[in-house]
Amino acid sequence: MQATATIQPLETERTANWWVVPEVLAFAALAFGSRLVFAQFAWAYSGPMSLLLTLVVLTLYLRARGVAWRDMGLIRLPGWRAKALVLPKALVPFALFAAAVALVMFVGEPMGLTRTDTAGVEERWGNVEGNLPMLLLWLGLVWTSAAFGEEMFFRGYMVTRLAAGLAGVPGRLAIAVLLPALIFGYGHYYYQGLFGLVMTGLIGLAFAISFLLLKRNLWPLVLVHGTIDTINFVALYLGEA
Incomplete structure (x- = not known):
């Protein structure tokens, strides 16, 4: 199968297409590379800006191959009824x-994995405390x-694309959840350090597994992700965090 072939739904792939791995890494590189550019003039917002750019390019790429986000x-x-079922799911x-958070707290922290560098977090979100306009901006x-x-990119696109493209490869689902989780964790390293990489990497793994268990339904993940970040x-x- 050529790199430019139409992306098939997960259920219809039959042979491995190893091009999906560099493809996924290329879009990750676009996200991280553009973030470095945006950081030169808007560091605190460089992550959302780079992700937006990446999703725009990715949407055009998928559309050119006849794939919609509903396929992801x-x-x-x-x-x-379908909407109400999102909550129990x-x-x-x-x-x-x-479980991922508990693993870091009860296993990682006794082994020395603790949040020791909070400068990046403080620099990015330190002005939220007591500032209602900033709170509303960040909630948006x-x-x-x-x-x-993030759910569309790291779970919807990456997990679906890898699981489908690596059809016939032993352990393809393991690759499909582990590689995006690693990339997701690395995406938080620049301002949260090693602790953030491990914590968000495990959370990414938890969400990727959930995505497959829920038969590739992103809505429950979007709800949980948004609710946790809102809290x-x-x-x-x-001033409680």
Whole structure:
């Protein structure tokens, strides 16, 4: 299969297409590389800006191959029942998220994995405390860039693309969840350090596994991701974080 071939849905791939690995890495490089550019004039917002750019380019790339985001997990939810079921389904990513956090707290911290460098976090979000306009700004970014953007890119695109493209490869699902989780963790290293890389990497792994367990339905992940980040930012605003 050529690199320019139409991307097939996960269920219809039959042979391995190793081009998907450099393809996924190329889009990750676009996200990280553009973030370095945006950081020169808007460091605090360079992550959301670079992710937006990457999603625009990725959308055009997928559309040129006849693929829509509904094929990557943003499935249609017809009727109130389908929408209501998102809430109980969200218990799956929430439970695995809690397990990932607990693993770092009860296993990683006794082994010396602690948040020792908070300068990056303070520089990025230090002005949220007691500042309602900044809180509202970041909540807007939470639900657009983080909840939707990151889930679409790291889980919807990466996991689906790798799982489909590596059909027939032993351990393809393991690759499909581990590689995006590693990239997701690395994406947080620049301002959270090693602790952030491990923590967000494990959270990315939990969300990727949830994505497959939920038959590639992104909506429960978007809900959990947005809710958790909202709680964190409200805590920052109240000075409790």
